[in-house]
Amino acid sequence: MNLHSIWAIYRFEMARSVRTLWQSLITPVVSTSLYFVVFGAAIGSRMPPVEGVDYGAFIVPGLIMMTLFTTSIFNASFGIYFPKFTGTIYEVLSAPISFLEIVLAYVGAAATKSVVLGLVILLTASFFVDLDIVHPLWMVAFLVMISAAFSLFGFIIGIWAKGFEQLNMIPMLIVMPLAFLGGAFYSVTMLPAFWQKVALFNPVVYLISGFRWSFYGNGDVPVEISLAAVAIFFGVCLAVTWWIFKTGYRLKS
Amino acid sequence: MKDTNMPGDPIIAVRGLTKTYEGGFQALKGVDLDIRKGEIFALLGPNGAGKTTLINIICGIVTPSEGTVTVGGYDHQKQYREARKLIGLVPQELHTDAFESVWATTNFSRGLFGKAPDPAHIEKVLKDLSLWDKQKARIMMLSGGMKRRVMIAKALSHEPAILFLDEPTAGVDVELRRDMWAMVRKLRESGVTIILTTHYIEEAEQMADRIGVISKGEIILVEEKADLIEKLGKKELRLSLQEPLSAVPPELAEWKLELGQDGHLLTYTFDSQAERTGVPSLMRRLADLNIGFADIETRQSSLEEIFVNLVHDQNAGQNADQTADASLPDGEKDSRP
Numbered sequence: 001m002n003l004h005s006i007w008a009i010y011r012f013e014m015a016r017s018v019r020t021l022w023q024s025l026i027t028p029v030v031s032t033s034l035y036f037v038v039f040g041a042a043i044g045s046r047m048p049p050v051e052g053v054d055y056g057a058f059i060v061p062g063l064i065m066m067t068l069f070t071t072s073i074f075n076a077s078f079g080i081y082f083p084k085f086t087g088t089i090y091e092v093l094s095a096p097i098s099f100l101e102i103v104l105a106y107v108g109a110a111a112t113k114s115v116v117l118g119l120v121i122l123l124t125a126s127f128f129v130d131l132d133i134v135h136p137l138w139m140v141a142f143l144v145m146i147s148a149a150f151s152l153f154g155f156i157i158g159i160w161a162k163g164f165e166q167l168n169m170i171p172m173l174i175v176m177p178l179a180f181l182g183g184a185f186y187s188v189t190m191l192p193a194f195w196q197k198v199a200l201f202n203p204v205v206y207l208i209s210g211f212r213w214s215f216y217g218n219g220d221v222p223v224e225i226s227l228a229a230v231a232i233f234f235g236v237c238l239a240v241t242w243w244i245f246k247t248g249y250r251l252k253s
Numbered sequence: 254m255k256d257t258n259m260p261g262d263p264i265i266a267v268r269g270l271t272k273t274y275e276g277g278f279q280a281l282k283g284v285d286l287d288i289r290k291g292e293i294f295a296l297l298g299p300n301g302a303g304k305t306t307l308i309n310i311i312c313g314i315v316t317p318s319e320g321t322v323t324v325g326g327y328d329h330q331k332q333y334r335e336a337r338k339l340i341g342l343v344p345q346e347l348h349t350d351a352f353e354s355v356w357a358t359t360n361f362s363r364g365l366f367g368k369a370p371d372p373a374h375i376e377k378v379l380k381d382l383s384l385w386d387k388q389k390a391r392i393m394m395l396s397g398g399m400k401r402r403v404m405i406a407k408a409l410s411h412e413p414a415i416l417f418l419d420e421p422t423a424g425v426d427v428e429l430r431r432d433m434w435a436m437v438r439k440l441r442e443s444g445v446t447i448i449l450t451t452h453y454i455e456e457a458e459q460m461a462d463r464i465g466v467i468s469k470g471e472i473i474l475v476e477e478k479a480d481l482i483e484k485l486g487k488k489e490l491r492l493s494l495q496e497p498l499s500a501v502p503p504e505l506a507e508w509k510l511e512l513g514q515d516g517h518l519l520t521y522t523f524d525s526q527a528e529r530t531g532v533p534s535l536m537r538r539l540a541d542l543n544i545g546f547a548d549i550e551t552r553q554s555s556l557e558e559i560f561v562n563l564v565h566d567q568n569a570g571q572n573a574d575q576t577a578d579a580s581l582p583d584g585e586k587d588s589r590p
């Protein structure tokens with residue numbers, strides 16, 4: 001394992017976001033606060049508790065997950081797309097570093113940022129609602145695993161993308177809708193029977209459900225299934241990344 | 254083209270290397286090349302000849318279609334870690350991280366190539382390249398020439414045994430070019446092998462120990478620079494006449510002389526390696542014809558002329574292959590630039 005190389009890329013990526021620290025923290029904090037004002041206070045006060053949890057508190061895991069999905073994808077895809085765009089990727093391609101090490105560095109940096117952001121949102125949320133986390137260790141574990149999985153997904157998008165528009169396309173057109181429909185703001189059990197079955201085809205349901213389980217002790221599906229879903233998603237992304245480096249897809253001519 | 258009398262193992266050995274890009278364009282057509290440890294090797298060739306493709310394959314940026322490359326005895330694909338650690342690359346294009354500082358980007362490169370941090374070495378590299386007072390500047394604030402220096406600093410940050418310079422002086426001012434060659438000489442003295450491509454033939458002529466010429470994806474020649482100039486060099490004999498001539502007398506036709514400067518200058522081009530240069534007989538014939546000259550001078554053709562001739566000959570050969578009428582002789586007048 002070439003630790004110096006991994007550390008060099010990791011630090012480079014972290015430094016890049018420290019330069020824009022305020023932007024990357026203020027934006028999500030402001031938007032999360034708005035969600036709490038609107039959904040938590042204004043609408044939530046007229047909503048009955050969901051599965052015994054106050055509506056304002058109920059939406060916290062979903063909100064964190066939504067931010068986690070989009071920032072992980074954005075950070076990782078941008079991290080690898082930008083050097084491709086400017087041409088500085090030549091240096092990484094010519095370095096004595098394996099594909100696994102490159103992925104570890106880029107994805108590790110993106111995931112680190114997402115985890116930090118997730119914790120910041122959690123802190124913000126605690127000002128608005130009473131939070132009582134049932135499985136704090138599992139909560140952190142889900143935070144890390146899902147950040148890593150979506151960062152890996154973002155890394156793939158960054159390599160695949162041929163323009164800046166494409167970087168936004170997948171998160172906006174696929175991930176956000178799936179997250180909205182995946183029970184970020186409601187429990188799937190609130191849906192009519194038919195739509196409950198349809199919802200189970202949405203992989204995001206399993207992720208949000210697992211995360212919510214770590215907060216409140218129950219989810220839409222058993223937590224083992226959520227864990228399996230995270231593992232499968234991560235495995236598929238890893239296989240695709242391995243294939244990318246094997247073939248040099250959109251990295252080497 | 255194979256090298257004979259290779260002292261020791263080559264530090265880079267390229268065998269049967271071909272590259273066909275996605276669109277079907279074949280940029281390299283079976284390249285064999287040995288680079289000797291510690292030499293300065295200049296790769297000359299017109300635009301699109303495949304110089305950058307060859308360098309990028311050796312460095313791992315472009316995937317070869319066929320063939321093998323070993324660097325320091327290591328296969329550049331199977332043992333890429335060992336192979337790549339030996340190499341520093343200054344690519345043709347200025348690819349820099351605009352928002353990084355000079356120091357940070359150089360330090361990054363060292364880490365990326367697996368070396369432990371060494372601020373003293375980074376300082377030395379930046380000082381050698383007159384970048385030390387710019388160490389905190391963001392790269393986007395620098396001029397093109399300064400950015401080129403930064404690229405070199407990055408390549409040298411991990412103390413490579415082999416340095417690739419892909420057209421290092423393209424679009425670079427005189428001062429930087431001079432600094433760069435001073436640096437290249439110093440690096441060579443410290444044992445670094447240097448491979449450079451250039452359009453400026455006089456640079457290859459001044460700097461290189463050996464010269465390779467590549468054209469249309471094929472290495473058409475590899476020679477010691479001195480041998481090359483001697484072997485392929487045409488010499489010119491220039492005679493300043495006392496009395497101007499209106500035309501070359503028919504008695505001198507066999508020498509294919511050229512008349513210039515309003516009939517005051519006779520130029521005879523000959524192959525200095527040929528058994529019979531034709532010079533003594535020409536002198537005798539001139540004496541017979543009572544043509545007197547005030548001054549006589551010989552001139553050796555420069556590498557540039559040799560180079561143009563070579564590439565020109567190759568093109569002529571290929572055109573002849575393509576046209577149905579392949580009977581055009583490779584006339585002697587064609588071999589002059």
Ligand SMILES: Nc1ncnc2c1ncn2[C@@H]1O[C@H](COP(=O)(O)OP(=O)(O)O)[C@@H](O)[C@H]1O
Nearest residue numbers: 253274278280299300301302303304305306307
């Ligand atoms: N990525 C690529 N895809 C397709 N063709 C390429 C690519 N890169 C280079 N070429 C072509 O390969 C040939 C050799 O290019 P290059 O190696 O850059 O030549 P040089 O460095 O000698 O100018 C050129 O005709 C160029 O157009």
Ligand SMILES: [Mg+2]
Nearest residue numbers: 304305345420
């Ligand atoms: Mg080139």
